[in-house]
Amino acid sequence: MIQILIRYSTLLFLTLLVLAFMSFSLAYLFPGDPLENLTGLVPQNEMQREALTRQFKLDGPYLIQFFHYVENMLAGNWGYSFTSGLPLREEVGIALPATIELATYAMLMALFIGIPLGYYAGMRCYSTSDHVINSTSITTYSFPVFWFALLLILIFSLQLDSAPLSGRISLLYDIEPITGFIIVDILLSELANKPLALKDAFSHLALPTLAIGAITTASMIRITRRSVIDVKHRPYIAAAVSRGLSSWQIFFRHILRNALLPILPLMAIQITTLITNAMIVETLFSWPGIGNWLIQAIYQRDYPALRVGMMAVSTVVITLTILVDLFNRLIDPSREKYERATV
Amino acid sequence: MPMLDIKNLTLEMESGDASIKALDKVNLSVSSGEIRALVGESGSGKSLIVSAICGALPSQWNLTADRMSWNGENLLSMSVQQRREVMRREIAVVFQNPQSSLDPSATLGEQLEESIPDEFVEGSWFWQRAQHRKKIAISTVHKVGIKYHKHYLSAYPHQIPADIGQKFMIAMALVSQPKLLIADDPTRGMEPTTKTQILKLFTRLNQTRSLSILFVSHDLLAIASMAHSMTVLYAGQTVEAGKMKHIKKRPLHPYTKALLDSAPSFRKDLPPKSHLPTLGGSIPTLQHLPIGCRLGPRCPRAQRACVQTPAMRKIHDHSYSCHYPLHMEKP
Numbered sequence: 001m002i003q004i005l006i007r008y009s010t011l012l013f014l015t016l017l018v019l020a021f022m023s024f025s026l027a028y029l030f031p032g033d034p035l036e037n038l039t040g041l042v043p044q045n046e047m048q049r050e051a052l053t054r055q056f057k058l059d060g061p062y063l064i065q066f067f068h069y070v071e072n073m074l075a076g077n078w079g080y081s082f083t084s085g086l087p088l089r090e091e092v093g094i095a096l097p098a099t100i101e102l103a104t105y106a107m108l109m110a111l112f113i114g115i116p117l118g119y120y121a122g123m124r125c126y127s128t129s130d131h132v133i134n135s136t137s138i139t140t141y142s143f144p145v146f147w148f149a150l151l152l153i154l155i156f157s158l159q160l161d162s163a164p165l166s167g168r169i170s171l172l173y174d175i176e177p178i179t180g181f182i183i184v185d186i187l188l189s190e191l192a193n194k195p196l197a198l199k200d201a202f203s204h205l206a207l208p209t210l211a212i213g214a215i216t217t218a219s220m221i222r223i224t225r226r227s228v229i230d231v232k233h234r235p236y237i238a239a240a241v242s243r244g245l246s247s248w249q250i251f252f253r254h255i256l257r258n259a260l261l262p263i264l265p266l267m268a269i270q271i272t273t274l275i276t277n278a279m280i281v282e283t284l285f286s287w288p289g290i291g292n293w294l295i296q297a298i299y300q301r302d303y304p305a306l307r308v309g310m311m312a313v314s315t316v317v318i319t320l321t322i323l324v325d326l327f328n329r330l331i332d333p334s335r336e337k338y339e340r341a342t343v
Numbered sequence: 344m345p346m347l348d349i350k351n352l353t354l355e356m357e358s359g360d361a362s363i364k365a366l367d368k369v370n371l372s373v374s375s376g377e378i379r380a381l382v383g384e385s386g387s388g389k390s391l392i393v394s395a396i397c398g399a400l401p402s403q404w405n406l407t408a409d410r411m412s413w414n415g416e417n418l419l420s421m422s423v424q425q426r427r428e429v430m431r432r433e434i435a436v437v438f439q440n441p442q443s444s445l446d447p448s449a450t451l452g453e454q455l456e457e458s459i460p461d462e463f464v465e466g467s468w469f470w471q472r473a474q475h476r477k478k479i480a481i482s483t484v485h486k487v488g489i490k491y492h493k494h495y496l497s498a499y500p501h502q503i504p505a506d507i508g509q510k511f512m513i514a515m516a517l518v519s520q521p522k523l524l525i526a527d528d529p530t531r532g533m534e535p536t537t538k539t540q541i542l543k544l545f546t547r548l549n550q551t552r553s554l555s556i557l558f559v560s561h562d563l564l565a566i567a568s569m570a571h572s573m574t575v576l577y578a579g580q581t582v583e584a585g586k587m588k589h590i591k592k593r594p595l596h597p598y599t600k601a602l603l604d605s606a607p608s609f610r611k612d613l614p615p616k617s618h619l620p621t622l623g624g625s626i627p628t629l630q631h632l633p634i635g636c637r638l639g640p641r642c643p644r645a646q647r648a649c650v651q652t653p654a655m656r657k658i659h660d661h662s663y664s665c666h667y668p669l670h671m672e673k674p
Contacts, residue, residue: 242397244431
């Protein structure tokens, strides 16, 4: 157990170190002055430049520079944005939770709709209801996410006028960001008309969540269905049938858990797709998340922001992936044999 | 009257546009208190028959039979509920491959305890019942010759050696006190000592509890020592069936003779370092089954009539299906 934890933390640490190195090298790879790319500060004269160079140890060898860079990152000193001039840590601190919030709701939608539907389709495999569920999920899965989101905007926002077009919450409500999750923040806030604010936040959330969630749900249905069908044809299910167990007993005691085990690592792979989709959809819905923020940074050639944004997003993805895999590892008894942590 | 009576069991599989008869008019019966051996090469359909009896065949395969009855009740036409009840209490199966027939994500103890029928468990509160279940599980495990129940009941299937797995399968089959035990190659991969133990256990259960056993195997030595009667299967057809001692002494079908000859323990006259007599060729694949008698191409006595499937003929309770049986030449 402790050995497993140590292995996974080593894996996480090393991966993050490699990521930090890549983000550091971006300062040199981007066009322009590495000093400016790294700090986001534009020195006004030579004296200031020398002072900054000394402060960030850019006069030393690359290794020293890199260690200093990691030190700065850990201390929360991430540099400043070219465009806004604000500390990047604050900007990411507001944008990243918004994306995570969106992705979380989409993931919850996938879990609570996708997995039960997948189980249902798998248990009734090759029946009409299975074919309906399966073909719907394949169709949904094949939608490009930006097109699907545009379609939702077209139908629900423009034609039916039942959902707001963009943003996170109406400007009427002033929500203090505490956790960065809008729903939690509203609940924590001292607002007079919380129910109204909640309703408004939900109507803003509905379309982007649906756009991202539909595709994740579709892939979840397909993964679950396949896994259930695989498990159903294993000899131990036939053995359980021959022992005269009822179909409920067989489902709950033997199929449920065994089908869930291969789903979890595939879910970890889905996280990457989910975050990418979230970033695309954010741009369409002007959701103030990290994707939207990064796209703006690209337009503005805000190199420090790109460097930090890449680091932040990949850290989230890697950490989640490793955590899911660790969890899977801990609950699966038959994986004791594999000593090394893998993702 | 036999307990399990199967007549003309045919299993058809659709493969592309052709349908393959994996089992072709198989006859099999097990009487009460009898040990019946089902013998045949690998791929002759022994395990398919076992799956057909316990209803674990995929539904896209077409199973038909003139008669397939359990104590006079038709197994094919009874409701799912009834069928499950029969499987739960009266017929128990030990499958061929213990490692894959055990749920990898549950401990052996859990799996054994769930096979105990509720009627056997005493106590009115759930903790009493759980305790009693555990007690039954431990005593059953001891009965099949597993000593360290503490270690093995909490182990997962991948942590145990194959012979313990096989013994667990037997324990799971016996815990419901069935009337018929179907053992699909139960001693495969076991050491000779454990094998003897298991065979002795079967014989003892047969004698003391009058448990009928359908013993599926190709271990002729084990079969000859314990079985009362035998059914020989070749490529999905029954070739010969009858009392063990009759078949051993005077096999009528050329295949049975070849099978018996290939076991050195039955040949006292075999000189040292001589070749074991075998039939040329190997068992045909399901896609390329010969017409008529499926032994045809390999049979030393085959003649023109063998392209017609021979009908089952019967002398007393010794039945065979061959146009040119041994020991029956007309003078």
